[in-house]
Amino acid sequence: MIENEQGGAPGAGDETPEPEEMTPQEAAGFEEEAAQVDVPAPAASGGDEPAPGVDDALSEEAAETLEPNALEVERENRQDLADTLEEAAEEAGRPRGKRSERGERDVKEPKREVIPGEHLEPILPEEQPATPDDEFGYAASAYADSDAVEEAEEQSEAPEPAPAPREIKELAADARYQATGKRKTSVARVIIKPGTGEYRVNGRALEEFFPRPTLQKSVRAPLETAGYEARMDVIARIHGGGVSAQAGALRHGVARALVEADPNLRGELKRRGFLTRDARAKERKKAGLKKARKRPQFSKR
Secondary structure: OOOOOOOOOOOHHHOOOOOOOOOHHHHHHHHHHHHHOOOOOOOOOOOOOOOOOHHHHOOHHHHHHOOOOHHHHHHHHHHHHHHHHHHHHHHOOOOOOOEOOOOOEOOOOOOOOOOOOOOOOOOOOOOOOOOOEOOOOOEHHHHHHHHHHHHHHHHHHOOOOOOOOOOOOOOOOOOOEEEEEEEOOEEEEEEEEEOOOOEEEOOEEHHHHOOOHHHHHHHHHHHHHHOOOOOEEEEEEEEOOOHHHHHHHHHHHHHHHHHHHOHHHHHHHHHOOOOOOOOOOOOOOOOOOOOOOOOOOOOOO
16 A cells, blocks of 8 residues: 555545544633524514514624624515515405505505586576465466466467458450460460359360369469459460379469469469479480480499
């Protein structure tokens, strides 16, 4: 076996030297110093401030034996423990909010809804003096309102006063008044003369030429308005258009002839629309179209 320079076995130089043994006096002094240092365990408090008694527990002798930053590390550990406990309490349902001076969180108050115009003062109606009630408990104002409503209804239901009777002009026995009436494509040449109210249209009676009662009433309207329905005969020649257009043309021609006989009738006949030429007519068909504006359906193929 090869011995090293110190003369020992191989690897003997790598071993650490054994510590020196303490004397009984040194061991007793160290135990006394360790007994004097009493560090309490961290308490589970939920405040921001560290648990009381930290500075008191760490005495001056313990501060000398510990490292320079040991006191701060201990305070940080206690603060972390307090924050952990507080977070656990919040997760369990504790309300969140700003922390107060005591370390507790304040509950947030809900925001109050702002009503527009809340600061304005309401305008109250003026108080009306109370009216004495009758024996049945109804106020006199109720009677007044009901009377006013009844009067208004009576006025609305009352018929309009009839106009003063107009003086009918006396016409000569041999007088003849001629006019032309038109409607759409119909043309009516009308002659009125004193008679018994007979109508001859294209040599036929009015009821025969216009079988519809509505058309008969329309043709007789101008003479009835003027008051000559039983004092004038009407002779007319009509061509073009349909039945309705021919009735309109005949009425137009009779009204024009009445104005020739008595100019004072113009205002009343004009107001009723008998003298107005109704220009509405069917629009003519155009080349390439089915009707005046209707186009044939488009076909791609």
